[in-house]
Amino acid sequence: MPRKPKSRKVAQLPHQTYFKPAGIPLRHLQEEVIRVEELEAIRLKDLVGLEQEVCAKQMGISRATFFRIINSARSALARALIEGKAIRIEGGNYNFSPGSEACSHCGFSASNIQGEKGQTEEDKGPSAAKEISCPRCGEEV
Numbered sequence: 001m002p003r004k005p006k007s008r009k010v011a012q013l014p015h016q017t018y019f020k021p022a023g024i025p026l027r028h029l030q031e032e033v034i035r036v037e038e039l040e041a042i043r044l045k046d047l048v049g050l051e052q053e054v055c056a057k058q059m060g061i062s063r064a065t066f067f068r069i070i071n072s073a074r075s076a077l078a079r080a081l082i083e084g085k086a087i088r089i090e091g092g093n094y095n096f097s098p099g100s101e102a103c104s105h106c107g108f109s110a111s112n113i114q115g116e117k118g119q120t121e122e123d124k125g126p127s128a129a130k131e132i133s134c135p136r137c138g139e140e141v
Contacts, residue, residue: 008092010097011058017089017090021085029084030083034073035073038076
């Protein structure tokens with residue numbers, strides 16, 4: 001008997017949940033469904049620009065699982081764009097878990113914004129100056 005799938009952590013819910021090609025009535029369109037955790041994977045990797053390992057850690061999943069999720073999302077987006085389908089964002093196996101820190105410049109929110117070269121302040125040692133930068137805009141947090 002397979003084990004129950006692990007919930008994925010999602011830090012940002014979509015503001016819009018439906019997109020369609022312009023000029024085509026909705027009744028004539030087929031849909032591609034993208035799950036909320038797939039959208040979060042695209043947001044973290046493609047929009048924010050984090051490495052896959054960091055993305056997976058923020059979502060509370062393995063790197064292999066993250067890879068499968070983002071590939072599924074990218075395939076659905078490609079099918080929708082190439083074949084002129086509408087995109088519906090809904091469902092999935094996730095827990096909404098907004099980040100505890102936010103960048104004052106761009107508003108990016110992450111549970112573990114890291115310092116230079118992927119090191120946290122603890123890794124740098126007690127004598128290091130506090131230089132934590134936002135992964136989205138690069139400004140000091």
